Amino acid sequence: MHFEVGIFYSTKRASPAAYALVHSDDPVTDIRPFRLLANHLRREKENVVARWMKIVSGDTDVEKSDTLSRMQLADHLPAVFEEICAALEHQDLDVAQVAVEGDAREHGQWRWRQGYRLDELVRELDLFRQVLTDAVEAYAATDDQFKVSDQGRARYVVDEVISYVTLGSIREVLRERDNKIDEYTGQLERANDELRRSKRRIDKLYEMRLQVTRRVTHDLRNFLNIFSNALQLAEKVPSKMLTALALANRQVSDMKLLTDEMVDYAGVLSSRDLGTLETFELRELYNDLVAAIQPAVEEKGLKFNTAFEPLLSVTTSNRLKIKQIALNLLGNAAKYTATGEVGLFMTIVGKHHFRIRVTDTGIGIAEEDKDRVFEEFERAAGDDFPGTGLGLAIVRELVESLGGEIGFRSQEGSGCVFEVMLPLVVENES
Numbered sequence: 500m501h502f503e504v505g506i507f508y509s510t511k512r513a514s515p516a517a518y519a520l521v522h523s524d525d526p527v528t529d530i531r532p533f534r535l536l537a538n539h540l541r542r543e544k545e546n547v548v549a550r551w552m553k554i555v556s557g558d559t560d561v562e563k564s565d566t567l568s569r570m571q572l573a574d575h576l577p578a579v580f581e582e583i584c585a586a587l588e589h590q591d592l593d594v595a596q597v598a599v600e601g602d603a604r605e606h607g608q609w610r611w612r613q614g615y616r617l618d619e620l621v622r623e624l625d626l627f628r629q630v631l632t633d634a635v636e637a638y639a640a641t642d643d644q645f646k647v648s649d650q651g652r653a654r655y656v657v658d659e660v661i662s663y664v665t666l667g668s669i670r671e672v673l674r675e676r677d678n679k680i681d682e683y684t685g686q687l688e689r690a691n692d693e694l695r696r697s698k699r700r701i702d703k704l705y706e707m708r709l710q711v712t713r714r715v716t717h718d719l720r721n722f723l724n725i726f727s728n729a730l731q732l733a734e735k736v737p738s739k740m741l742t743a744l745a746l747a748n749r750q751v752s753d754m755k756l757l758t759d760e761m762v763d764y765a766g767v768l769s770s771r772d773l774g775t776l777e778t779f780e781l782r783e784l785y786n787d788l789v790a791a792i793q794p795a796v797e798e799k800g801l802k803f804n805t806a807f808e809p810l811l812s813v814t815t816s817n818r819l820k821i822k823q824i825a826l827n828l829l830g831n832a833a834k835y836t837a838t839g840e841v842g843l844f845m846t847i848v849g850k851h852h853f854r855i856r857v858t859d860t861g862i863g864i865a866e867e868d869k870d871r872v873f874e875e876f877e878r879a880a881g882d883d884f885p886g887t888g889l890g891l892a893i894v895r896e897l898v899e900s901l902g903g904e905i906g907f908r909s910q911e912g913s914g915c916v917f918e919v920m921l922p923l924v925v926e927n928e929s
Contacts, residue, residue: 530590532642532649537588539638540631544580548573551630558626561619571613575606576627583631583660587653595656596663603667610668611675620668628661776927778815781853782807784822785845792829792843799833802840804858810847816925820897821855827894828857828917836861836914852920860914864907872907894919901925 540547552572555564564572579602586595610620632654639650733743785807796803814821825843832841839860846854864872873895898905903921 530588532645533587533590533653535642536635536638536645536649536653537584540580540584540587540634543634544577547630547634548577548580551576551627554626554630555623558622560622561626563613563615563619564623567613571609574609575602578602579606579627579660579664580631583657586656586660590652590656592656592659595660599660599663600667603664604671606664607668607671608675611672615672617669617672620672621665624661624665624668628657631657631661775817775819776815776925777818778813779818781811781814781845784818784825785843787822788825788829788843791826792833792841795830795833796841799836801833801836801838804840804842804844806844806846808846811845811853814853814921814923816901816921816923820901821921824894824897824919825855825857827890828855828919831890832857832859832861832915832917835859839914848920851923853923855919855921857917858914863911863913863915864909865911869909873905 552569555561555572558564579599582595582599582602585598586592607620635650635653635657639645729743729747732746733740785805789803789805793803829841829843836859840858841860842856842858844854844856844858846856848854873891895905898919898921901921902925903919905917905919907915907917909915
């Protein structure tokens with residue numbers, strides 16, 4: 500018999516006539532000799548199984564057997580032995596095939612888990628067949644009533660049942676192997692996906708570094724050029740000294756702003772730790788935010804809309820990070836709004852989150868700029884407003900470090916609405 504895995508398993512086959520006898524719907528003329536044989540084999544069961552285990556343990560083609568205990572080695576073969584006795588007793592291979600199916604599957608599963616190769620599995624079952632055949636021949640030698648034809652038919656039954664077990668075990672081993680291959684394939688695919696994501700992150704970081712270098716170099720050059728022009732103006736035209744100093748001071752202020760924000764951003768990127776977690780009243784944080792931004796809003800003659808949901812109570816989080824998030828958004832709202840209003844709203848979201856909403860009626864964000872709002876050094880407002888383009892990038896990193904989400908909606912010329920959703924309780928995974 501040839502299995503699809505490339506392993507050949509052959510036995511001495513009985514004649515087609517013997518096959519007809521054990522598969523025919525007509526009963527065998529006399530099954531008493533086979534009942535006597537089955538009962539004899541049952542009495543010799545322990546001796547037969549012990550002899551098989553001794554042969555298998557000494558067989559160099561079944562290396563894995565040396566690592567198993569006697570119970571592990573025997574496995575389901577005593578149950579298979581009983582099914583063979585039943586098949587001999589009743590002379591019905593169709594029933595035997597169904598009966599032995601479960602034992603064959605479990606035997607294949609256990610041998611797979613024990614590390615058997617397919618050739619070892621087939622070899623040990625073939626040795627079991629040989630031991631059983633020897634037991635049948637030994638019985639025939641002691642019973643004159645057991646005919647040669649009976650002996651041939653008995654060997655055929657043994658061969659067939661062992662073939663069922665072998666085929667069923669191999670199929671189960673192949674199924675287990677395919678499952679393991681699928682599992683490994685899935686792991687490899689997930690690992691490859693992670694590698695691709697890591698590569699994209701590395702590429703993005705590399706591009707960010709180039710972008711930072713280009714931007715800082717550009718700003719430093721502009722600073723030095725304008726500062727140099729201011730010094731030349733003061734030297735050549737002493738009457739313009741105050742104008743030159745004012746120009747130089749503005750350049751120094753702009754460079755300080757750039758340096759401060761780059762230091763903040765570098766700090767956020769280098770450590771996304773949660774920092775100090777504390778439990779505090781959100782109402783107190785809200786009052787601090789209102790007090791901090793209100794002067795800037797009123798100085799520009801803007802209306803300041805505020806609201807705090809009474810259901811909000813305490814949160815366990817990093818207070819300084821939340822404050823920095825809100826102040827950055829409120830500062831942008833005030834900076835980019837010439838007329839109209841700015842808003843700050845805190846609301847509860849479900850049982851486990853709260854939302855900070857900052858609104859304005861400022862210049863808004865053009866459609867083509869929306870995809871790059873949170874990118875480094877991107878300034879949708881152009882050069883009409885001071886800034887480095889790092890504020891929203893810092894906000895995004897802070898929000899994500901707290902396990903939150905940030906989004907916005909805007910229409911050019913109609914203002915912006917930024918919403919930050921944060922967990923009420925931030926879990927420290929460390």
